[in-house]
Amino acid sequence: MIVLIVDGYNVIGAAPSLKLLRDEDLGQARELLVNQLAEYQAYTGYKVIVVFDAYSVHGIEKKEKNSRVEVIYTKENETADERIEKLVKEIKNIQTQVYVATSDYTEQRTIFAQGALRKSARELLNEIKSIERSINNEVKNNSLIKNRSKIPLNKDVLDLFEKWRRGEK
Template sequence: MSDRWVLVDGYSVLHQWPRLRRLAGRSLETRRNALLALLERYADHSGHRVTVVFDAYAVRHKIESVDRPRGVEVIYSGPGKTADDLIERMVGEAERRALILVVTSDNVERQVVETLGARSVSAELFELEVEAELRELQRLIQQHTHRSIGP
């Protein structure tokens, strides 16, 4: 597993990635699950630790973080806190901040986490990285399948 830790502002990505915006008529849960499925494949192939943080500040009851299979941790911010609050806290408490990549299209949040020592990237640029990883995974699968079937 890689030392890189990717912290994703879930709703920032959900609203920026075209493939997820096309699901706009579907339930929020369906759209979140589509994002998480993509990030699970990305984490599985890249070896990076991935944590997705969703805003849930308007929720009256505490929502626990939920570990999903395949290396993606999901955290809901809970009452009175935003995803940005949690991301900033996680970066601030981390020992190896330079290995953290925060994914958000919120420019102010990007400046804050960079001041704390993490790197940041917009949701749009991260989508390109995820797509490249998934294309490479598909290429490896096809290559393996071709060798298995072989002449």
């Protein structure tokens, strides 16, 4: 199994469109990132966990599932980096390959030492864009393909069936 752990605010800060949105509405920027990661998860089949830093927010850790993406808000006095390091320790085993998406160099070195692989925020964003293009191309190609009958019929019969299908006489 492959698991991708994402440092949410780090990736938001690396994406120009998300960064602009963050300045206006942080909640919406988080939601958009989670939606993009949901598409990424659906396309790749990887388990995706996104961690948002709630270091200065009072309260306990909060977890939620959003479109099969696990979203974690750290507990009070816990940074996203600390939570990501704990997650890597919990998840990493012989059958599970863990990737961590962050551009924080210190964090990359720490998780690499624990056996996880790093992915920069820019690499992840490029992958997300590539997947979006692939999905759009597949949708476009599928819409161009017409349903074809398995029985060979001449054009006159096909036209007659099409009229019947549309309710025309």
